[in-house]
Amino acid sequence: MEDKNILELERRFQEKIDNDIKIEPNDWMPDDYRQTLIRQISQHAHSEIVGMLPEGNWITRAPNLRRKAVLLAKVQDEAGHGLYLYSAAETLGADREETIDDLHSGKAKYSSIFNYPTLSWADMGAIGWLVDGAAIMNQVPLCRCSYGPYARAMVRVCKEESFHQRQGFEIIAHLAQGTPAQKEMAQDALNRFWWPALMMFGPNDAESKHTVQSMNWKIKRSTNDELRQLFVDVTVPQAEMIGLTIPDKDLKLNKETGHYETGEINWAEFWEVVKGNGPCNKERVDARRKAKEDGMWVREAALAFAEKRKNK
Amino acid sequence: MSKKEWPLWEVFIRSKQGLNHKHVGSLRAADSTMAIENARDVYTRRSEGISIWVIESNNVFANDSSESDALFEPADSKIYRHPTFYDVPDGISHM
Numbered sequence: 001m002e003d004k005n006i007l008e009l010e011r012r013f014q015e016k017i018d019n020d021i022k023i024e025p026n027d028w029m030p031d032d033y034r035q036t037l038i039r040q041i042s043q044h045a046h047s048e049i050v051g052m053l054p055e056g057n058w059i060t061r062a063p064n065l066r067r068k069a070v071l072l073a074k075v076q077d078e079a080g081h082g083l084y085l086y087s088a089a090e091t092l093g094a095d096r097e098e099t100i101d102d103l104h105s106g107k108a109k110y111s112s113i114f115n116y117p118t119l120s121w122a123d124m125g126a127i128g129w130l131v132d133g134a135a136i137m138n139q140v141p142l143c144r145c146s147y148g149p150y151a152r153a154m155v156r157v158c159k160e161e162s163f164h165q166r167q168g169f170e171i172i173a174h175l176a177q178g179t180p181a182q183k184e185m186a187q188d189a190l191n192r193f194w195w196p197a198l199m200m201f202g203p204n205d206a207e208s209k210h211t212v213q214s215m216n217w218k219i220k221r222s223t224n225d226e227l228r229q230l231f232v233d234v235t236v237p238q239a240e241m242i243g244l245t246i247p248d249k250d251l252k253l254n255k256e257t258g259h260y261e262t263g264e265i266n267w268a269e270f271w272e273v274v275k276g277n278g279p280c281n282k283e284r285v286d287a288r289r290k291a292k293e294d295g296m297w298v299r300e301a302a303l304a305f306a307e308k309r310k311n312k
Numbered sequence: 313m314s315k316k317e318w319p320l321w322e323v324f325i326r327s328k329q330g331l332n333h334k335h336v337g338s339l340r341a342a343d344s345t346m347a348i349e350n351a352r353d354v355y356t357r358r359s360e361g362i363s364i365w366v367i368e369s370n371n372v373f374a375n376d377s378s379e380s381d382a383l384f385e386p387a388d389s390k391i392y393r394h395p396t397f398y399d400v401p402d403g404i405s406h407m
Binding site: 021022024066069070073077133148151152160162163165166167169170173234237238241242 | 329330331332363390392393394395397398399400401403404405406407
């Protein structure tokens with residue numbers, strides 16, 4: 001009887017998904033669906049929060065006040081996006097504190113791209129242009145994700161993020177059209193961020209263990225390789241326009257398909273970074289832990305103050 | 313016997329699947345169950361909703377409207393938060 005009920009619930013659940021009806025927090029959902037979403041949404045949240053660090057690194061060294069104000073606004077948006085996402089995860093029953101502790105213990109992952117260092121100001125351009133560009137490719141289809149609170153958070157994120165890519169492109173385009181030294185900086189940033197940006201879409205479809213189930217559940221609406229291809233096709237002409245060279249000697253346009261074909265991605269490097277051995281993994285997690293510890297007294301003081309006000 | 317009034321409830325309706333609940337108004341009810349039933353009768357007589365949330369009005373906290381200008385002023389000067397602030401050169405698409 002019990003099993004039959006579950007089967008019926010699952011059938012109705014899948015029927016909703018197939019009809020593009022959103023799943024909401026109070027609706028019945030299979031436990032795997034819930035767990036998959038908690039994992040994905042919290043990883044996404046962590047990526048927003050950890051993603052503040054490589055850019056935060058340059059706020060005090062921005063070349064002028066305009067650039068500084070813009071970079072601050074962008075990093076502030078990322079904090080906000082992290083908060084929308086943690087809240088979306090909480091609608092599934094995830095505990096905020098535990099979720100954050102999982103990041104700090106290394107149990108939870110975040111986007112590998114943030115484990116690369118930001119060595120020059122041009123990296124702020126490369127990140128906005130490439131990293132945010134890739135993130136937008138990933139996030140736009142998520143606005144149609146089957147889980148209501150996640151989809152709605154993504155609509156808000158995508159709307160706010162539209163300036164992020166533009167500000168990055170503006171930085172890199174300016175440098176690319178500047179002095180030879182500035183152009184070299186821009187090219188160097190592109191050289192270092194191009195391949196990690198392609199890796200942001202995750203393993204090839206054949207290697208991606210979650211893709212099939214996530215597509216069936218409409219948590220994911222396009223495959224890793226489809227999105228990566230879209231990104232390459234859009235970005236290569238942009239690089240050409242500003243006179244920079246994509247660091248891939250095998251890159252060519254297939255005239256028949258209309259798509260660019262890239263060289264082989266270094267997946268060994270990707271997995272090393274995922275496993276925690278990237279250039280900045282330790283630094284990033286240490287920074288988050290330190291932020292939590294250093295902020296402890298503020299959180300305690302706020303609670304004590306609220307208590308005092310209540311008893312007045 | 314002292315007269316006890318039913319509490320006031322704020323009503324939020326999801327008009328279509330996939331959308332946020334939106335505040336539509338308030339009503340009086342003895343408890344949350346009655347509030348939902350009353351909300352159905354008061355606010356969805358023409359199929360305006362597919363989901364109802366109610367919350368007791370005294371659980372809603374609002375900013376001081378006389379200080380709204382100061383509260384929202386910080387965003388006024390930050391036009392660079394909008395994509396239109398940035399020049400995208402001719403010939404660049406998908407941005």
